[in-house]
Amino acid sequence: MDALSVSPDLLRSPETAARRGQSPEQMRETAEAFEAGFLSQMLKPMFEGIQTDGPFGGGEGEATWRSFLIDAMAKQTVKAGGVGLADSVVSEMLKMQEQPA
Numbered sequence: 001m002d003a004l005s006v007s008p009d010l011l012r013s014p015e016t017a018a019r020r021g022q023s024p025e026q027m028r029e030t031a032e033a034f035e036a037g038f039l040s041q042m043l044k045p046m047f048e049g050i051q052t053d054g055p056f057g058g059g060e061g062e063a064t065w066r067s068f069l070i071d072a073m074a075k076q077t078v079k080a081g082g083v084g085l086a087d088s089v090v091s092e093m094l095k096m097q098e099q100p101a
Helices: 014-019 023-045 059-079 085-099
Strands: none
Touching: 023 059, 023 085
């Protein structure tokens, strides 16, 4: 995911999901996707400026696939418990669902 593209799942607002009456499992999935996207953006600067030259460097190929590595790291971090952002998002989504439309 580069700076100009955003996953359509991340564009869905928690309010929209709550008003559609999503199940708690669907809300959790949406919140975890949001947290993974957030973590991916936070991890991206960690890899900027890394040189891949040398006998075992991946060169342009490595740079091309780096965003996939970062996304996978973010998803795995969320799978391992994340940083707590998904919990807060789910909590807010549940509150919105309880409010009258």
